[in-house]
Amino acid sequence: xxxxxxxxxxxxxxxxxxxxxxxxxxxxxxxxxxxxxxxxxxxxxxxxxxxxxxxxxxxxxxxxxxxxxxxxxxxxxxxxxxxxxxxxxxxxxxxxxxxxxxxxxxxxxxxxxxxxxxxxxxxxxxxxxxxxxxxxxxxxxxxxxxxxxxxxxxxxxxxxxxxxxxxxxxxxxxxxxxxxxxxxxxxxxxxxxxxxxxxxxxxxxxxxxxxxxxxxxxxxxxxxxxxxxxxxxxxxxxxxxxxxxxxxxxxxxxxxxxxxxxxxxxxxxxxxxxxxxxxxxxxxxxxxxxxxxxxxxxxxxxxxxxxxxxxxxxxxxxxxxxxxxxxxxxxxxxxxxxxxxxxxxxxxxxxxxxxxxxxxxxxxxxxxxxxxxxxxxxxxxxxxxxxxxxxxxxxxxxxxxxxxxxxxxxxxxxxxxxxxxxxxxxxxxxxxxxxxxxxxxxxxxxxxxxxxxxxxxxxxxxxxxxxxxxxxxxxxxxxxxxxxxxxxxxxxxxxxxxxxxxxxxxxxxxxxxxxxxxxxxxxxxxxxxxxxxxxxxxxxxxxxxxxxxxxxxxxxxxxxxxxxxxxxxxxxxxxxxxxxxxxxxxxxxxxxxxxxxxxxxxxxxxxxxxxxxxxxxxxxxxxxxxxxxxxxxxxxxxxxxxxxxxxxxxxxxxxxxxxxxxxxxxxxxxxxxxxxxxxxxxxxxxxxxxxxxxxxxxxxxxxxxxxxxxxxxxxxxxxxxxxxxxxxxxxxxxxxxxxx
Numbered sequence: 001x002x003x004x005x006x007x008x009x010x011x012x013x014x015x016x017x018x019x020x021x022x023x024x025x026x027x028x029x030x031x032x033x034x035x036x037x038x039x040x041x042x043x044x045x046x047x048x049x050x051x052x053x054x055x056x057x058x059x060x061x062x063x064x065x066x067x068x069x070x071x072x073x074x075x076x077x078x079x080x081x082x083x084x085x086x087x088x089x090x091x092x093x094x095x096x097x098x099x100x101x102x103x104x105x106x107x108x109x110x111x112x113x114x115x116x117x118x119x120x121x122x123x124x125x126x127x128x129x130x131x132x133x134x135x136x137x138x139x140x141x142x143x144x145x146x147x148x149x150x151x152x153x154x155x156x157x158x159x160x161x162x163x164x165x166x167x168x169x170x171x172x173x174x175x176x177x178x179x180x181x182x183x184x185x186x187x188x189x190x191x192x193x194x195x196x197x198x199x200x201x202x203x204x205x206x207x208x209x210x211x212x213x214x215x216x217x218x219x220x221x222x223x224x225x226x227x228x229x230x231x232x233x234x235x236x237x238x239x240x241x242x243x244x245x246x247x248x249x250x251x252x253x254x255x256x257x258x259x260x261x262x263x264x265x266x267x268x269x270x271x272x273x274x275x276x277x278x279x280x281x282x283x284x285x286x287x288x289x290x291x292x293x294x295x296x297x298x299x300x301x302x303x304x305x306x307x308x309x310x311x312x313x314x315x316x317x318x319x320x321x322x323x324x325x326x327x328x329x330x331x332x333x334x335x336x337x338x339x340x341x342x343x344x345x346x347x348x349x350x351x352x353x354x355x356x357x358x359x360x361x362x363x364x365x366x367x368x369x370x371x372x373x374x375x376x377x378x379x380x381x382x383x384x385x386x387x388x389x390x391x392x393x394x395x396x397x398x399x400x401x402x403x404x405x406x407x408x409x410x411x412x413x414x415x416x417x418x419x420x421x422x423x424x425x426x427x428x429x430x431x432x433x434x435x436x437x438x439x440x441x442x443x444x445x446x447x448x449x450x451x452x453x454x455x456x457x458x459x460x461x462x463x464x465x466x467x468x469x470x471x472x473x474x475x476x477x478x479x480x481x482x483x484x485x486x487x488x489x490x491x492x493x494x495x496x497x498x499x500x501x502x503x504x505x506x507x508x509x510x511x512x513x514x515x516x517x518x519x520x521x522x523x524x525x526x527x528x529x530x531x532x533x534x535x536x537x538x539x540x541x542x543x544x545x546x547x548x549x550x551x552x553x554x555x556x557x558x559x560x561x562x563x564x565x566x567x568x569x570x571x572x573x574x575x576x577x578x579x580x581x582x583x584x585x586x587x588x589x590x591x592x593x594x595x596x597x598x599x600x601x602x603x604x605x606x607x608x609x610x611x612x613x614x615x616x617x618x619x620x621x622x623x624x625x626x627x628x629x630x631x632x633x634x635x636x637x638x639x640x641x642x643x644x645x646x647x648x649x650x651x652x653x654x655x656x657x658x659x660x661x662x663x664x665x666x667x668x669x670x671x672x673x674x675x676x677x678x679x680x681x682x683x684x685x686x687x688x689x690x691x692x693x694x695x696x697x698x699x700x701x702x703x704x705x706x707x708x709x710x711x712x713x714x715x716x717x718x719x720x721x722x723x724x725x726x727x728x729x730x731x732x733x734x735x736x737x738x739x740x
Contacts, residue, residue, distance in 0.1 A: 026702070028355065028371055034695045037350040039671075039687060040373050042357040042366070045536070047308045049568045052291035053266035054181045055188045057612065058567075059378040059587050062266075063354065066681035067314060068130070069269035069297030072121050072175070072248070073260070075680045078329030078338055080410075082591045082679050084264060088170065088298065089248075090122045097255065111631040116200065117252040119259065125246055127170035128319035130302035132159050134278035135166030146277055153283035159294050160304065167319050170298050172242035173233075174270035179240045179250070180205065180232040181271055185213045191267055193603045193611045197627075198259065200251045201238030208235060225285035229277045255631045261590030264679075269297060300347040300685040314352040314684075323347075325673070325686065336408075338673055341688060348688035359539045364389070368403070370698040373671050373689060380414060380587065380678055383407040383664020385462040403701070404669030409662065410676040413473040413588040415596070416465070417658030418450065418549075419615040421579050423607060427530070429618070438514045443653040445510035447491050448502045450552045456659045460545055465661035469499070470646045471600060472593045473660055477634040478642040479593065481660065488650050488657065504555055511556055519557020529559045533579040535570040538562070574614055577607030584614055585661075587678040593642055594629060600649055601626050617654040670694045 027033070029040065048061040053069045056062070072089035075082050084092045097105040098116040105113060129135060136144045144164050156162065179199065182189040183206035189195075196203040209230070216228050239251045252259060262268060279290045293306055300320045305313035327342035341348075354377070357363045364386070366372045375382045387407050390400040420443055422428040427443060430436035452467040466481075469488035474481040487499030494500070508517075515522045530553065538546060546562050553560040560581075565573065573579050589595050598604050602618030604611030625645050632638040649655075667674040670693040673686045 073264035131165035133162035136164035178271040199239040229280040347685040409664040412663035418656040442514035448507040465659040468657040
């Protein structure tokens, strides 16, 4: 029995040592992954809800949509100020103008004379769709998978599980189809309200499609997931036509200079009708086969793996057009090594792997170990966040320097704010003049009480920025933010020539005007409780920010109830108008004030028109000025209109204005060509990974630490020796005792 006991000890120690040795490899990737030409990153949210380019309008989704699909235009990855470049188009063009009789007008014609602005956009010949079963045809040219019957789909959950894949050339008609889709009752289209005001006939086209859709669905269950294909090719749209296979013509009502920027968004990426028809077939929705899971485009990458809330993989599109890295940029780019790849073919990497990591701290640790090439593609605050960590101590600063983390920083056009749902009876517009006055006073009091300078200037520096005084960011034409003597008089006052937040006494007076002295209803005496609809599950790092915000409201005696959900649930809530107070950020789509002012434009209401005005704010004078703004080129008249709009919303306070965030990215030293820029959404095609450097460095950074195992082995051996000696002593004693 003694021999068995000592052997068990030896085997136990050996098994423990082996387990620890096996655990030395803590990489989240398969063995050898660091040697593959793959870019690794994380995402914290749930999987994107919308990858359909017509519907998608959030930063996490843009990580995929701008790489997979190609709008006509894009932005130069290096030039600042931002410069438009061709993507699916072969050139960036200027519109020409027509009067009411169809006669051509000079470029400087006054807006009052312009009936139409016409964009003739040349589409690149030879563009090809990424491989997809929707394009697969048989020997007779018939589509193989366009007539699937119920049950025939089987358990396929990926387009790549079909035997045959196909492609075809992208043509101008695909862009016409994309524009028509904004009017479809089958698709959530957040910018339809904006587009329908400008594209000739789009509003009427929506009414037509509703009628045709009703005919198609007559007699079918309302809950039917896979609806019969609504073929938009059957009905022409007055404002869009394919002049020929490679010339797209779009007609707008009057002058609208900002349209050139919309042409750089995925809202105008081409859409092939074949894929629409394919995804409309029986069983597709149940198997998660649709645009929002498996988008199709002509961009540099295509979705090849999609595991909801776990992992998404984009692989190189084998049909991607010839494309090369730029040879010019802004001052400092050459010195930073961002022009070293001049003229080389794009994209550089073969795959992009995004894996879900729910919290910030694990993402940081994985980045520090080299297992992530960048933390998250869509967030512009990781460089700021890690920069704060770096500056924590000399020791940490030396660690960051030794590892060569790249943290490029820039001032960019991004804001974060707290919004009030103007449809809400307590905080919203109000039904009577008296109620409107009371509710406005409440919003103004809250706006004074929230000390953004303290919160995001001194406490939460990892996500910090400069306090905002309105909706128009610094860095775009006409903004007055940060200019001497410029401030929001509702929330600030000038002290020694500098804007200082108003004292709480001013907020207390406004609370009395609102009917809530000391945070209690003057009529009932009940405490005022407001709901804060937060768009993410509250992690430990976010809890501190939410607790801080609760304290800001408590200054006024208001109880703030935090109602946190994941982002997909939050989107559902705001679509239904069930929110009250909400946190929101906006990364500019294009470098013009309109892209921020339209967030407060009445017809762009989220809950009423599925637009991006999440506050559901509406002010007739603001809306009138917004429409005037849209026809103006940069100049004194436009600046004056912007200033008046700024004053209106400062007084109405539909937002507590929040802060203009600092912009910074984070890359490993083996990742090249990274540069901050919020409107450059197709960044991945420019990033190059030095695979050999990564493999060598990751191995060096994650060498197993052997001495604890040696100590453990020595300890185990010592225990074994002591145990064996004790056993032998006992055996000897027993033997001697038996002999007496």
